[in-house]
Structure formats: C-alpha cells, structure tokens
Amino acid sequence: MGGSGISSESEEQKKEKVVTNRFEALESQVMQCRVKELRRQEIVKETVRCFGCGEKGHKKWECSKKKERRRKEETAPSREVWKKVK
C-alpha cells in the first residue's frame, strides 16, 4: 500500500482544479452579466424614445433639448424686437 501518497497529491491537484474551475465559472458568469447588461443598455437605447423631442436613445427626464427649448423661448422675444426694428 504505497500508492496512497500519489493519490493524495492528485487529490490536491483536483482541489486546485475545482477552485480554478469555480473561479473561471465565476468570471464567465460576471462576463455574461456584463454582456447582458451591455446588451440590455443597447436594447434600451434602441427602444427608448424621448417624449420631449421624439428622439431615440434617451428618456424625457434625460432630455438635453429641454434646456435648449427654454433658451429659444428666452431668445424669442429679442427676435421680435429685431423684426420691429426692421
């Protein structure tokens, strides 16, 4: 019965393999999660439409053109003044 030493070594190697396999599985899971998240974001970008300006890729509360509109409204009266001057 002298082969028990060899079997214990291989068991340690097995344990290491299991650990590395677990790590690899975890890594692959994380990668899949990231890929899924990225895809989800892409789908959201493709499907989400802004009700403020009608453009895709963002929502109304993320709309940046809302501020521009306000600016235009602010600059609108000055244009009328110019027309009156002409």
Ligand SMILES: [Zn+2]
């Ligand atoms: Zn918008």
